Amino acid sequence: MIEVLHTGALTTVQDMGRLGALRWGVGTAGAMDRLALAAGNILLGNDDDAAAIEVQVFPLRLRFLADGDFALTGADGDARLDGQPLLPWSAHRARAGQELHLGLPRLGPARTSRSYLCLPGGVDVPAVLGSRSTQMRGAFGGLEGRPLRNGDQLRAAAPQPARLARFHGLVPPEQALPLRVDGLRALRVLPAAEYDKYTAESRAAFWRNPWKITMQSDRYGYRLAGDEPLQPVAALEMRSHGIVPGVIQVPPDGQPIVQMRDGQPTGGYPKLGTVIEADLWRLGQAPIGERVRFVETDWEGALDALEETRAWLQEARRQVALYAPLDGLAEARA
C-alpha cells in the first residue's frame, strides 16, 4: 500500500491500454512508453501489462504504508528512498514508512519525460472493459477515472514482497534498441491513405526535416512544428473516420499532429502516415521542445520492428528470471 504525498498534474494508472474497445468509440489510453511499463513489470515478475503509475509532471512524493518491492523505469528522475539515491531502471525494496521522491528527469541528449512506478502484481484498481488504464475522456478506469491526487492510497495486487533474489536492473531500451538519425530521435512511419495527396516537395520535406514537439503536446496528441508546412496537391475534405494512436494527421495549417494514447477514436483530418506501434514508446518519451525525425518504412519493416521489440522483452524476461529464486514468481510464469 502506498500513499501519494505530493503529485503534479496528470499522474495516472496505466497498463498496456484498453485494446479492442475502439469499435465502441472508446480510445485505448495506456502507457505512453509501453516498453518501460513492461520492463518494470518484468523486474518484479509481473505480467507485462500489469498496471503501473505513469508520472509526467514532477516531483512525485509518496509513502510506503507497508513493506513492499517496487520497480522504477522510464525517465531518470534521481529517485530517492528516504534520501538514499536509487538506481534507475531497477527493482528496489521499501520498508513501511519510507518515502519515495521522484524528481525532474535528467537533462542531456538522451533525456526522456515519463517515469513508471511498478508494484508487485500491478496497481490494484478494477479492470473496466478489460483494462486498468485511466480513460480521461470517459472518466473511467484507473483510480476512479481520474489522475492521482495528494492523499490517494493505492494497493499492490500482490502486496507481500515478491521473493526477489536480487535487486537488479535492465539496460533501458533507449540504449538496447537505439534509433537516431543525424543525432535526433527517429520514428519509423508507414505512409497512410492520403500520403499521395501531398505534393512531392512536401513529402520529401516530411522525411528530410526535423519536427519540433510543441507545447501543445500531451497524452492526447503531439502537435509538431516544422520549417516547411505540408501542402496537399488540392484542398482535402474528408468525413470523420476511425484513427489509432500513431496516426499522423495534417490539419489545414500543414503542421502535423501525431495521435497518442489518449487520442480520439475518430478524426477528420487527412492522414499522411502512421508512427509504427514499435516506435510509439520513443515518441511517448520525447520531451516537449525536442526535434524528431521521421524514417519511411513499410509493412514488413513495421512487423520486423515489432518483432524486435517483442524479442527484447522476451529475452529480458528470460534473463531476469535467471536471477529469481527457483521457487519464485519467475518460474511460475515460465
Add this chain to the structure above:
Amino acid sequence: MNLQDKAWIQALATQLAATDIDQLELAGPALTLRLARAPGGAVDAEVLPTAQAVAAGDTAYTPMTLRAGSVGVVRLAHPVREEALVQAGEPVAAGQPLLLLQVGQVLLPVTATRAGRVRQVLVAPGDMVGYGHPLVEIEPD
C-alpha cells in the same frame, strides 16, 4: 556438500567433461575445489584451503575488497547516466551501489557492504570479470 568426497568429485568431473565449460570452482568457507579440463578431455581436480585459493588468485587481497558475485561486464556508470556511480576518495554508505555488472540485458548492482571511503576502483568500464574478481577497495569508517 563435502568438497573432499572423491566419488562426488568424480561425478562432477564426468559432468564437466560432457560440457564446453573449461573450469569450475567451488569455494566453501574452508576449502575450495577446482576442476579444470585438460587437453584430451581429462579433468584435473584440486582441493585447497579457501584462504590460499583467494591469495593465489589475487595478491592485492584486502578484507575490504569488494568482489564480483557473478560473471559480467563492468559498468562504472549507469547506461542512462554519464557520471560514474562512485569515484576514488568518495564516502559511501552501506548498501550504496558502487558499480554495475552487465550480464546480457540485466544490470547487477555491486553494493558497499559497509560504510567507508572508496580507496580505489580496480576495474575499468567494459572489463569482463569472473566470480570473485576484485572490483573496489573500501576503507571502512
